[in-house]
Amino acid sequence: MGDGEKDYVRMVAETARGMWGEETVQGIMSHIEATAKAVYRVDCYPLDVSTEPVTKVRPEAG
Amino acid sequence: MEPYRLSLSEAARLIRDGVLTPTRYAESLLDRIERVEPTVEAWVTVDRGRVLEAAEAATREAAEGRFRSPLHGVPVGLKDIYYTEGVRTTMGSPLYAGFVPGQDADVVGDLKRAGAIVLGKTETTEFAFHDPAPTRNPWNTRHTPGGSSSGSAAAVSCGMAPLAFGSQTGGSTVRPASYCGVVGYKGTYDLLSRGGIYPLSWSLDHVGFMTRTVEDALITLKTLRPDLSDGPPSGEAPKLGLMAGYFKENADAEVWAGFEAAVGKLWGEGAQVTEVRMPESFRMFPDVHRVIMSAETAAVHEDLFREHADGYRPYMRGFISSGLLVPASAYLRAQRIRGVIMRDVAQAAGGYDALICPSTQDTAPEGQHWTGSPSFNAPWSLTGLPSVTVPSSLSGGLPLGLQLIGRPYGDVELLRAAAWCEGALEFPGGPRDPYTP
Numbered sequence: 001m002g003d004g005e006k007d008y009v010r011m012v013a014e015t016a017r018g019m020w021g022e023e024t025v026q027g028i029m030s031h032i033e034a035t036a037k038a039v040y041r042v043d044c045y046p047l048d049v050s051t052e053p054v055t056k057v058r059p060e061a062g
Numbered sequence: 063m064e065p066y067r068l069s070l071s072e073a074a075r076l077i078r079d080g081v082l083t084p085t086r087y088a089e090s091l092l093d094r095i096e097r098v099e100p101t102v103e104a105w106v107t108v109d110r111g112r113v114l115e116a117a118e119a120a121t122r123e124a125a126e127g128r129f130r131s132p133l134h135g136v137p138v139g140l141k142d143i144y145y146t147e148g149v150r151t152t153m154g155s156p157l158y159a160g161f162v163p164g165q166d167a168d169v170v171g172d173l174k175r176a177g178a179i180v181l182g183k184t185e186t187t188e189f190a191f192h193d194p195a196p197t198r199n200p201w202n203t204r205h206t207p208g209g210s211s212s213g214s215a216a217a218v219s220c221g222m223a224p225l226a227f228g229s230q231t232g233g234s235t236v237r238p239a240s241y242c243g244v245v246g247y248k249g250t251y252d253l254l255s256r257g258g259i260y261p262l263s264w265s266l267d268h269v270g271f272m273t274r275t276v277e278d279a280l281i282t283l284k285t286l287r288p289d290l291s292d293g294p295p296s297g298e299a300p301k302l303g304l305m306a307g308y309f310k311e312n313a314d315a316e317v318w319a320g321f322e323a324a325v326g327k328l329w330g331e332g333a334q335v336t337e338v339r340m341p342e343s344f345r346m347f348p349d350v351h352r353v354i355m356s357a358e359t360a361a362v363h364e365d366l367f368r369e370h371a372d373g374y375r376p377y378m379r380g381f382i383s384s385g386l387l388v389p390a391s392a393y394l395r396a397q398r399i400r401g402v403i404m405r406d407v408a409q410a411a412g413g414y415d416a417l418i419c420p421s422t423q424d425t426a427p428e429g430q431h432w433t434g435s436p437s438f439n440a441p442w443s444l445t446g447l448p449s450v451t452v453p454s455s456l457s458g459g460l461p462l463g464l465q466l467i468g469r470p471y472g473d474v475e476l477l478r479a480a481a482w483c484e485g486a487l488e489f490p491g492g493p494r495d496p497y498t499p
Binding site: 038 | 383
């Protein structure tokens with residue numbers, strides 16, 4: 001796990017503690033970590049707006 | 063032969079020929095349930111009186127020469143997340159222990175109109191997710207049947223039902239079907255309506271069902287979607303794209319050895335098998351699937367969870383909580399990457415009748431504490447491609463499955479390819495008596 005991913009997981013865990021308290025978060029930390037890691041990796045995956053099919057952005061159309 | 067031993071297609075033929083009445087068929091299945099259920103625990107609700115009443119109506123119609131469809135008089139199991147009018151539907155959760163829907167799910171209505179008989183409601187993991195049902199695997203009752211459609215797979219495997227419906231968001235139809243040695247099919251996304259089925263993650267949820275033969279699955283699909291084209295003539299050896307890479311790296315050694323042996327048989331019978339290189343974007347499927355599923359599951363449960371968090375079991379509670387923390391931008395980015403994966407996989411699959419890989423990464427795990435990994439099925443829930451498992455062989459006394467993946471809306475063609483593979487693999491069929499070592 002790189003520093004960016006660690007920092008992001010730490011930030012999400014802090015947010016969770018703020019919402020539900022330390023005791024509750026301890027019991028669900030494995031879920032919070034796993035989902036936060038997935039979010040981080042999704043955020044880091046490069047999307048080419050000229051080819052990705054969902055937004056259908058086509059530079060030549062502009 | 064006791065009618066419960068018949069496959070769906072055999073029973074349907076006998077009903078049509080007037081040799082077997084729906085009432086006699088239903089009685090045989092109900093008796094089988096009475097004998098086997100204490101060991102397997104596949105059912106939440108079976109109402110003998112209601113089943114026999116429906117069977118007698120189907121019998122009267124048959125006697126008058128009225129056959130509504132090939133499923134006329136065929137009893138069907140339904141995962142306990144399918145709404146059934148007047149019949150308790152629990153979602154595997156104490157929060158819905160007393161819930162009785164006022165209407166049928168779309169598929170249930172279609173089945174009834176086709177003359178099928180609702181045999182009962184089958185066990186599911188909590189809200190069709192992770193926390194296990196009590197059901198045991200008929201091949202070895204010390205092992206899980208898989209999940210989340212645990213009861214449906216076990217019921218078909220040991221002859222308590224010829225057909226049972228499940229759902230799949232990750233691997234909840236194909237995995238339990240494979241673990242229990244039956245055929246499990248989930249269609250192209252939304253080919254069969256999700257209306258009236260309790261959602262887990264709406265953009266990933268699929269209707270699925272289990273049978274003991276591929277022919278039975280094809281009959282069921284064609285009954286529910288008579289508009290589907292017949293596809294190419296059956297009997298021709300299919301062109302198959304073998305996916306190694308991720309699947310080889312993550313399969314247990316005995317699973318991969320069994321898969322290679324199955325591929326050898328298919329090749330020996332004339333199938334064209336070539337290796338397919340999966341696209342670069344495929345590596346993202348576990349993260350993309352998790353982000354989408356956690357966010358959507360949290361959205362489905364948010365209101366109920368706020369009021370009744372203690373009514374959820376621990377794994378579900380943690381997963382919903384984690385989904386509440388997913389930023390909207392990440393959810394949407396995951397959906398965009400999903401689009402890339404779908405496009406890339408569809409390109410890789412071009413030119414094949416089906417892609418193939420093992421149905422599961424392992425055989426059914428020992429114990430009842432979890433239902434196994436959906437990792438070999440989740441890609442097809444994410445991409446919405448139709449998939450089916452066909453039992454292929456045994457490893458350590460437990461079934462292995464061959465998973466075939468088709469093109470979007472190429473469901474009939476996929477099942478025809480699966481039928482060809484089923485014939486080549488020659489897995490011993492018939493209902494399984496529960497075995498406890």
